[in-house]
Amino acid sequence: MQVMGDYYSAIQLxxxxxxxxxxxxxxxxxxxxxxxxxxxxxxxxxxxxLLGPIETYWAFPGVQAFEQIRRQFxxxxxxxxxxxxxxICRALSTGAYRRRHVPLDRDSADxxxxxxxxxxxxxxxxxxxxxxxxxxxxxxxxxxxxWLHSNFKKMRRPEDPxxxxxxxxxxxxxxxxGILFNYNIQAIVVRPGLKFDSKxxxxxxxxYLDWAGGTEGIEAVRSLDHGPALCRLVANVRPELDAYxxxxxxxxxxxxxxxGICRRVxxxxxxxxxxxxxxxxxxxxxxxxxxFTALVEYSKQPTGVFHAMPISRGKSVSRSHWIQDMGAFYxxxxxxxxxxxxxxxxxxxxxxxxxxKQAQEQASRAFGSKQTFFATNGTxxxxxxxxxxxxxxxxxxxxxxxxxxxxxxxxVLAGAQVxxxxxxxxxxxxxxxxxxxxxxxxxxxxxxxxxxxxRVRMLLLTNCTFDGxxxxxERVMEECLAIKPDLIFLWDEAWFAFARFSPLYRQRTAMNxxxxxxxxxxxxxxxxxxxxxxxxLKDASEEEWLNTRLLPPPDARVRTYATQSTHKxxxxxxxxxxxxxxxxxxxxxxEVSFHEAYMTHTSTSPNYQIIASLDVGRRQVELxxxxxxxxxxxxxxAMRRAIMTHPRLSKYFRILTAADMIPSKHRESGLESxxxxxxxxxxxxxxxxxxxxxxxxxxxxxxxxxxxWDGDTFKTQILMDKYGIQINKTSRNTxxxxxxxxxxxxxxxxxxxxxxxxxxxxxxxxxxxxxMEKRGFEKRVSNLMHDLPPLPDFSRFHDxxxxxxxxxxxxxxxxxxxxxxxxNCDYLELDGSIKAAMESGQEVVSASFIIPYPPGFPILVxxxxxxxxxxxFMRALDVSEIHGYRADLGLRVFTEEAxxxxxxxxxxxxxxxxxxxxxx
Numbered sequence: 001m002q003v004m005g006d007y008y009s010a011i012q013l014x015x016x017x018x019x020x021x022x023x024x025x026x027x028x029x030x031x032x033x034x035x036x037x038x039x040x041x042x043x044x045x046x047x048x049x050l051l052g053p054i055e056t057y058w059a060f061p062g063v064q065a066f067e068q069i070r071r072q073f074x075x076x077x078x079x080x081x082x083x084x085x086x087x088i089c090r091a092l093s094t095g096a097y098r099r100r101h102v103p104l105d106r107d108s109a110d111x112x113x114x115x116x117x118x119x120x121x122x123x124x125x126x127x128x129x130x131x132x133x134x135x136x137x138x139x140x141x142x143x144x145x146x147w148l149h150s151n152f153k154k155m156r157r158p159e160d161p162x163x164x165x166x167x168x169x170x171x172x173x174x175x176x177x178g179i180l181f182n183y184n185i186q187a188i189v190v191r192p193g194l195k196f197d198s199k200x201x202x203x204x205x206x207x208y209l210d211w212a213g214g215t216e217g218i219e220a221v222r223s224l225d226h227g228p229a230l231c232r233l234v235a236n237v238r239p240e241l242d243a244y245x246x247x248x249x250x251x252x253x254x255x256x257x258x259x260g261i262c263r264r265v266x267x268x269x270x271x272x273x274x275x276x277x278x279x280x281x282x283x284x285x286x287x288x289x290x291x292f293t294a295l296v297e298y299s300k301q302p303t304g305v306f307h308a309m310p311i312s313r314g315k316s317v318s319r320s321h322w323i324q325d326m327g328a329f330y331x332x333x334x335x336x337x338x339x340x341x342x343x344x345x346x347x348x349x350x351x352x353x354x355x356x357k358q359a360q361e362q363a364s365r366a367f368g369s370k371q372t373f374f375a376t377n378g379t380x381x382x383x384x385x386x387x388x389x390x391x392x393x394x395x396x397x398x399x400x401x402x403x404x405x406x407x408x409x410x411x412v413l414a415g416a417q418v419x420x421x422x423x424x425x426x427x428x429x430x431x432x433x434x435x436x437x438x439x440x441x442x443x444x445x446x447x448x449x450x451x452x453x454x455r456v457r458m459l460l461l462t463n464c465t466f467d468g469x470x471x472x473x474e475r476v477m478e479e480c481l482a483i484k485p486d487l488i489f490l491w492d493e494a495w496f497a498f499a500r501f502s503p504l505y506r507q508r509t510a511m512n513x514x515x516x517x518x519x520x521x522x523x524x525x526x527x528x529x530x531x532x533x534x535x536x537l538k539d540a541s542e543e544e545w546l547n548t549r550l551l552p553p554p555d556a557r558v559r560t561y562a563t564q565s566t567h568k569x570x571x572x573x574x575x576x577x578x579x580x581x582x583x584x585x586x587x588x589x590x591e592v593s594f595h596e597a598y599m600t601h602t603s604t605s606p607n608y609q610i611i612a613s614l615d616v617g618r619r620q621v622e623l624x625x626x627x628x629x630x631x632x633x634x635x636x637x638a639m640r641r642a643i644m645t646h647p648r649l650s651k652y653f654r655i656l657t658a659a660d661m662i663p664s665k666h667r668e669s670g671l672e673s674x675x676x677x678x679x680x681x682x683x684x685x686x687x688x689x690x691x692x693x694x695x696x697x698x699x700x701x702x703x704x705x706x707x708x709w710d711g712d713t714f715k716t717q718i719l720m721d722k723y724g725i726q727i728n729k730t731s732r733n734t735x736x737x738x739x740x741x742x743x744x745x746x747x748x749x750x751x752x753x754x755x756x757x758x759x760x761x762x763x764x765x766x767x768x769x770x771x772m773e774k775r776g777f778e779k780r781v782s783n784l785m786h787d788l789p790p791l792p793d794f795s796r797f798h799d800x801x802x803x804x805x806x807x808x809x810x811x812x813x814x815x816x817x818x819x820x821x822x823x824n825c826d827y828l829e830l831d832g833s834i835k836a837a838m839e840s841g842q843e844v845v846s847a848s849f850i851i852p853y854p855p856g857f858p859i860l861v862x863x864x865x866x867x868x869x870x871x872x873f874m875r876a877l878d879v880s881e882i883h884g885y886r887a888d889l890g891l892r893v894f895t896e897e898a899x900x901x902x903x904x905x906x907x908x909x910x911x912x913x914x915x916x917x918x919x920x
Contacts, residue, residue, distance in 0.1 A: 008637040008674075008681050010181055010204045011630065014054050015092070021047045022082075022089045025073075029082040044073060044081075053202050057178045059133045059165035060097040061088050064146075065104055080106065098131035129163045130287070132623075133184040134279060137230065138191035139170040155276035162283055172230045173198035173209060173218065179238050180208040180503070183627030187242045187279045188234060190227045190262075192249075210685040211503045212237045225249070228257040235260030237503045240366065240622045242282035244275060286366075286622040290358035292612040294345045299336035301344065308340045308605075337612070340605055349374065349606045350599060359615040366622045367500050368511040369562075369580035373598065374614050376606040379494045379577040380406035382563040384413060386490055386579060387458075389590060389597035390561075391416045395457035396809050398443055401794045402432045402857040403462050404492060408849060412816045412862075417455070417809035418797075419443060420861075423465075424663060425791040429703065430732035432791060432857075433661065434469040434693055435461060437476055438546055443808075444483045445542050450806050453484055462492045463510065466729055466856070467736060468699035469661065470496075470505075472692050474513035475549075477560070481517075482550035488559040488583070497564040497578070498632070498698075498741060501625030504688060505696075510562035514582035518558045527554045559583040569740055570625075571617040576610045628741035635748050636698045636739040640675050642752045643702070648759045656701040656734065658687070658694070666692040698739045705733030705784030707762060708777050723754045729856075733784040789876035792859065792869035798845045798894075800903040801863040803910060814902065815863025815894075819847035824898035827889040830875055834891060838868070845899060847892045850874075851883040860884075866893070 007013040024047065028040040048070050055066045073081045084104040091097040136148055145168045152166045167185070169178050172194060179185050200206055209218060212233055221229035231243045239261060246266045247254055254265060263282055266275060303313060310316035314335030317327040327335070342348040347356035356374070364372035375382045383406040391397055393415030399407060401420040411418050421439055423432040440459065447453050459480060464470040473491065480487050491510035499505035506512050520526050530551045537545065562580040566572040583590060621628075643649050657673035664670075671687040674697055687694050704714045711730030719725040719735070729736035737751065766774060797810025818824055825847045828834035837844050843865055850860040852874075859870060874891075885891060894902075 006641070006680075007204060008641075009630070009634045010054065010202075010208070011183070012634050012638070013204060014051070017047055017051055017054075018085070018089050018092060021051065022085050025078065025082040025085045029078045048073065053200060053205070054181075056169065057167060057174075057182045057205075059167045059184070060091065060102070061104065062165075069104070099128045129161065130623075131184070132162060132164045132186040132283060133182060134164050134166050135175060135178050135182070135185045135188045136166050136168045136191065137170075137172070137175045137188065138168065138193045139195045140168065140193060151270075151272045152276065155272050160280060161287075162280055164279070171195045171198045172221075172226050172233075174200065175230055176212040176218070176233060176237065177205050177208045179234060179241065180211050181205060183624065183630060185241065186283050186623065187244065188230075189244045189246065189275065189279075190230050191246045192227065194226050194230070196222055196226055207683070210683065214685065214689075225257065228254070228259050228262075231262040232258055232260035238626060239368070240286065240501070240625070242279070244278060246275075283623070286362075287619060288362070289612075289615045289619050290355035290362070291347065291608075292359075292615045292619075294347070294355040295337050295608055295612045298339070298341075298345050299333060303344070309338065311335060312339050314338075334609065337608060339608065346608070349376070349611065350602060350604065356611060359611070359618070363578060363614070363618045364580070366618050367564075367578070367580050368509075368515055369582050371581040371586065373579040373581070374611055375577040375579065375602065376575055376610040377577075377601075377603060378567075378575040379492070379563045379565040380404070381601045382577050382579045383407050383490075383492060384410040385594070385597045385601050386561050386563060387411060387414050387416070387460075388600065389594040390488055390490075391457055393813075394455065396447065396452065396455045397458045397460060398440065398456065399460040400435045400462055402465075403460065404494065405849065405851060405858060407460055407492065408812070408858055408861060412813050415811075415813045416457075417803065418812045418861075419447075419807075419809045420794040422793045424666075425793075426661060427788055427790045428785075429656065429660075429701075429734050430788060430791065431467055431734070432465075433467075433663075434465055434471060436666065437472075437479060437692060440476065441479060441483065441546055441550075442542075444480060444487075445545060447807055448483065449542075450804075452807055452809075456484055456487065458488045458490055460490045460492070462494075463508070464493070464496050464499075464696050466495060467661065467701060468696035470508050470694045470696050472694075473508055473510055474516055475692070477513055477517060477558075478552050479550040481552035481556040481558075483545075485553050485556035486559065489561065491560070491562045493562045494565040494577075495568055495738075496696075497566050498569040498621070498625070498629050501621050502629040502633070504633070504684070505629075507688065508694070510560050511580050511582055514558050514560035517552070518582075518584070521552065521554050521556060521558070526551070530554060557584050559585060566614055566617055571613065571620050571741070573607075573610045573613040575607075576614045576617070578614065625741075632698050632739050632741050632743055635743045635745060636700055636737075637674065637681075638745065639700050639737065639739070639748050639751065642748070643700075643755065644675060645677050646752070646756065648763070649755055652704075652706040652759050652762055653755060654703040654706070656703060661695055661701065662691075662693045668692065700737040700739070701734050702737060703734050703785075706781055707758070708780040708784070710784055711735050718758065719754070725751060725754060732788060789873050790869065792867060792873050795865045795867040795870060797863050798843060798865050798899060800845075800899045800906055802906075810863055811906070812861060812863055814906070815845075815847070815861075818894065818898060818902055819862055819892070821898075824894055825892050826895050827886065827891065828893055829890040830871065832890075834866070834871065834893075838866070838871070842896065843899075844891075845894045847894050848884045850885050850891070852877050852885075853881040853883070860891075866891070 021044065024040055024043050028037065028044060031037040031040055055061070056063055069081055069084045083106050087102060087104050091102045096102055140148065148168055149166055167178065167182065169175055173196065175188065177198065177200060179188065212218060213236060218233070221233065227245050227247055231245060234241060234243055241261060243260065243262045244264055244266065245259060245262050264278055314327065314332055317323055317335060347354040349356055352360065360372050360374055364370065383404065387407065387410035391414040395416055396419060397411060397416040398419045398421055399411065400423055402423055421435045421443065423435050425432055444453065444456065447456055461471060463473060477489055489510065493510060496509065499509045500511070530553055533551050537548065560582045564578050564580065566578055567574050567576040640655055643653060643655050658667060659672035667687065668690050669687040671682055671684065671691070674682055674684060704711060707714065709718065710732055711734050715727055715730045715735055719727060727735055727737060766777065769777065796808060799805065801811045801815050803809065828837060828844065834844055846860040846864050846866060847862055849858045849862065851858050859873065860866065
């Protein structure tokens with residue numbers, strides 16, 4: 001039996017303890033020997049004691065039913081107890097309690113229980129009323145609690161679109177634990193009798209109070225009116241929920257309070273029907289899917305199609321004699337909903353006024369933005385839209401060099417002057433981390449000293465990176481705004497769409513940070529702190545600025561954009577993405593250019609199925625995103641623990657920890673690992689609040705060099721070809737396992753089984769190997785784990801593409817289009833002509849993007865000088881896929897004559913710009 005310390009999550013603990021209780025009660029019911037029976041009785045009593053406090057936060061089976069089963073146990077009715085526990089376990093695992101009342105005693109049990117309790121097909125489940133739970137916070141006795149449950153049940157009507165049950169807890173702290181523990185809760189009713197302190201002492205549950213703001217944050221509201229204070233705390237933790245405040249205070253007293261997510265206040269009345277209707281209306285507001293619903297209705301209409309798309313309504317498929325298999329595979333609905341029409345209840349993505357506009361507005365609410373825009377051709381397009389809308393030719397953009405290639409191409413199209421920022425390298429694993437804040441501040445201060453800060457337009461960073469490095473977004477934005485108060489931020493959150501729906505992650509998302517900063521900048525407290533800091537920084541050196549936690553001026557403009565690949569981490573069809581905007585100057589400065597950029601890159605025939613999936617995906621995360629993300633983290637943590645504690649796996653594999661992937665100077669909390677086999681689980685809250693970088697727990701990077709296989713071979717030939725396990729990120733000696741909201745515990749178990757089988761096979765292989773074979777294996781391991789080429793930094797742009805030698809920005813657009821003329825380019829071989837050219841003192845300049853997979857980002861961009869470090873890295877690459885490089889010809893570079901001509905043109909352009917500047 002696992003002990004409590006083995007569990008990262010109380011939800012996982014609850015599930016496993018009910019399963020254990022079922023096994024033990026079944027054994028007890030059939031036990032015949034007194035000694036055996038006595039041991040089982042002790043185990044059952046311990047399990048009841050453990051589950052007792054946990055079940056106070058759940059409506060099923062409910063406290064009353066749980067205590068009734070416990071009393072049956074104490075009276076020796078072991079067979080009845082075993083039956084009831086078995087029913088509860090089945091209902092919990094299949095979700096039957098969500099669809100119907102589940103009787104727990106044998107006398108009233110349905111004879112056909114199995115038909116309902118098996119996992120139903122989607123068509124049957126879609127017909128059932130969705131189920132949720134309502135948390136009522138009030139310090140009441142047992143009789144009053146039964147009265148509350150009874151009154152809510154009396155309000156149910158057959159026409160209600162949803163079904164809910166109530167959970168009653170006595171205190172503010174219990175309410176916070178409840179909403180973070182019970183993912184079924186969709187609404188909270190705060191009544192005037194609540195108290196502040198919880199009696200809960202289970203550490204696994206009280207840990208949730210950290211998620212709600214920590215001890216200090218919660219204690220700060222102890223002396224305040226507990227009802228409004230709880231509404232505000234819930235807004236910070238689970239902003240998607242609805243709160244209803246029942247108060248006996250006067251209207252005048254309550255009106256001045258910040259009520260957080262409170263949808264309505266009920267004044268000293270017991271109008272349960274009105275409360276019931278408001279609860280249903282609040283959930284209905286999140287449940288609505290304007291475009292998906294419109295598309296479903298459109299598919300039901302009889303239509304004559306005299307328009308584009310023969311496949312519309314499925315006519316070209318159903319009439320075919322040769323592609324009937326396609327129709328059979330996809331079914332009819334997808335074709336009935338396929339159209340290029342924008343009328344008939346539908347809408348235009350390019351000029352939305354109807355259901356698409358409504359769907360985008362609901363997505364904006366869900367993700368905490370001011371505006372949200374859908375895209376149907378991936379985040380690559382979203383990135384180009386934002387860059388083109390905001391960046392003018394000649395603007396300076398600071399960007400992390402190892403960002404997605406779409407940003408590099410977007411900067412080419414925009415004509416930006418690019419300053420590449422280097423992330424810290426992880427040479428031993430052939431991957432990069434993220435750009436330290438000190439590096440960003442240093443570059444801004446350097447540009448300021450050279451009189452170019454006014455030309456700096458945007459900072460573009462990836463949050464979180466492919467490998468799971470997450471920025472302290474709020475801190476980056478506030479310190480950069482302290483240097484340049486109108487700086488625009490583009491956060492590429494392609495792999496981070498799910499983060500909004502977990503209190504652990506939300507604080508590190510772009511939209512949340514923007515909202516926090518906007519509120520903070522309006523406060524008098526901040527204004528006074530900024531004025532005081534300005535006095536201290538007067539005549540300060542650059543080093544002092546770099547070492548100070550800078551505060552932005554109160555008049556700084558918060559201008560934040562985030563692009564998200566919804567399809568990568570949430571429910572959406574492939575290429576479904578979103579652009580989230582939180583820009584104080586969007587309406588006045590950007591809206592027109594954004595519209596033009598959106599029109600430039602968006603298809604006039606977008607896929608309606610993708611738009612509908614974005615709409616439905618938004619509904620899902622607003623109603624169950626908290627649950628799914630929590631389970632995703634659980635799965636990743638379970639994977640960590642299983643691999644780190646298995647003796648055979650540790651011979652060949654190693655989980656990379658936060659200490660492995662983030663240098664200690666960027667981990668102020670000192671957190672080294674989420675799990676340690678000797679010390680157990682670490683508390684991650686302090687790290688998430690304070691550290692410059694944190695490691696996304698849902699990504700598990702496994703060092704596989706100890707197997708003698710490189711990452712790409714292990715991915716394709718072992719995991720995928722042999723075992724059917726799919727992954728899409730490797731480095732020279734690592735593979736990345738990304739959990740998502742669809743990952744199950746069974747998937748994790750299968751992965752562990754596969755890794756154990758691989759380790760066992762390696763044991764047997766080495767056991768039978770000759771001495772020379774063992775030496776060969778050891779050499780391969782050494783080459784993969786120790787003899788690794790250092791990752792090169794960005795060298796520099798050639799002077800022909802630079803505006804001045806004092807600062808590093810480069811004209812990547814000119815270099816990109818200069819290479820279009822074949823006469824301007826040549827090919828040099830890595831170990832031949834290119835080496836000779838560099839040794840002779842010639843500057844070799846790349847004419848194209850060179851992108852090896854892995855690592856998957858450009859190691860050379862057009863106009864960049866090839867350094868010895870980059871050349872050494874390219875020689876050491878043993879990957880099969882390098883975009884932009886031709887093995888038969890070599891590296892495409894600019895000719896010396898082309899560079900001379902470009903340098904002359906560049907000088908002429910700079911003189912012309914200087915003259916214009918002088919005139920104006």
